Amino acid sequence: MKKIGFLSFGHWSNHPAYQARTASDTLLQSIDLAVAAEEIGLDGAYFRVHHFAAQLASPFPLLAAIGAKTSRIEIGTGVIDMRYENPLYMVEDAGAADIISGGRLQLGISRGSPEQVIEGWRYFGYAPEEGETDADMGRKKSLQFLDQLKGVGFAQPNPFPMFPNPPGLLRLEPHSEGLRDRIWWGAASNATAEWAAEKGMHLQSSTLKMDESGKPFHIQQAEQIRVYKEAWKKAGHQREPRVSVSRSIFALMNDQDRYFFGQDAKGGDKIGNIEKGKRAIFGRSYAGEPDQLIKELAQDEAIQEADTLLLTIPNTLGVDYNIHILSSILEHVAPGLGWR
Template sequence: MKKIGFLSFGHWNPSPQSGTRSAADVLHQTIELAVAAEELGADGAYVRVHHFAQQLASPFPLLAAIGAKTNRIELGTGVIDMRYENPLYMAEDAGSADLISGGRLQLGISRGSPEQVIDGWRHFGYAPAPGETEADMARRHAEVFLDVIEGKGFAQPNPRPMFPNPPGLLRLEPYSAGLRDRIWWGAASNATAEWAAKMGMNLQSSTLKVDENGKPFHVQQAEQIRAYRAAWKEARHTREGRVSVSRSIFALVNDQDRVYFGRQAGRDQFGAIDQYRAVFGRSYADEPDRLIEQLRQDEAINEADTLLLTVPNQLGVDYNAHLIESILTHVAPGLDWR
């Protein structure tokens, strides 16, 4: 069995051809798609987070709204860029969204992706400490966040507070029990996947990773997952770590699908990004029977317990719900995912 959700970048564009012409369109339609996905039997509704772009950014109001409108589906991010975050304020936001959803938040965090602007985190008031890189700063913010959502008191109470305090040091509120076990780290390399395992975070691996040996993308990603699981076992955590991978997968079941995606299937691509060599995973688009055989060969999907389908959100709620339903109905049973 495999959990299957969707991942939306939340693009909008004022073009008449776009189904999302404003930020308001994207926000409302993302909520609607999450409701539709839950009704179809999908397991997760995830959103990307990009700053300074016509895409989804601050995720917590949206996640809280999805949580209030749904009952079962997991809701999460893939990923929040921790270079931009105040980890204590973020802990309060995350606690609130998790409580509203009844404990369904699956929060993906990371160093983030290449930016729209130069050193955008500086505009948010953050800078690496002396001797730190921006990646070090992101991990430092993440470690503080993980610590405070444990729910332990750390702040000295005021002897003359406005309201009576409980005894002892104070923690951040609202606190949501169990949230710490539902934090994921978006890892681009094997080393950061192993670090995530050591820190007790679940693993998110996207359609891009550091090229570490020139092998096909799905093989390198599967190796990353196995390295993560070995590190998790070595750390002797008391629960099992979860692993998600994201893919662009389109089952061609009608003429509209063939017009949109009939030529989408491609090959892995190798190139430079953020000053390192990366490998970008292929898209899948084919008739369901052929798609099943292709996906059966994807080692990383086979290794993961959760699959996130990237959706073309600008094509609207109804069509994206159709894409999700096509995978759940025509593809997942053939792979024993359902």
């Protein structure tokens, strides 16, 4: 068994072929998509977070809305760039959204990735301290966030408060018990995957990672996952780690599918630079008839190592078509691989 969810980048654009032309379209369709995905038996609804772009940005209102309209499906992010966040305020937002959902949040966070503007986090009022990089700042904020999720009092109460205080130091509210154990780290390298394991975070590995060996993408990603699992074991955590990988997978069931994704059938891994001087490898997309997909996906070592698969979707094509994409994988591909 493998948990299967979708990952939406939440794009919108005033394009005649798009069903999501405005921010309102994307937000409301994201809720409808999560509801429909739960109905067909999908396990997770995950959303990217990008600032200064015509894409989803502030995740917690959306996650709370989905939590209120669903009852079973996991709800998460992949990932929140912590360079932009106030960790304490984020604890309150996350706690509220998790309580609304009944404890179904699975939050992916990260130190950040290339962005739309130069040092966008400065516009949000944040800057690294002297001697720090922006990545250092993102990791430090992540640790603050994790620490405050424990729900331990730390703030000195006012002796003359507006409302009576409980005894002792005060914590952030609302506190959601168990959320600390449902935080994931988006890792692009083996070293950051190992760090995430040491800190007790689950692992999200995307469709790209730093090229550390020149091997095919899925092999490098599988090696990253094994490094993570070994580090988790060595850290002595008393709970089981979880690992998700993201993939673009399209079963070509009709002419419309072939029109949209037929060109992806012969694609391979790609090499590029996501940051100056940093070589990255981007995993291939999978597209084909179900029997062909089953053969190809059975050779993907990283998918075999992961317990959760996030299917990236073209959200601009609308809810109905995306449910068709997801249903095709659940019904015609997943059983042949033992995922269902």
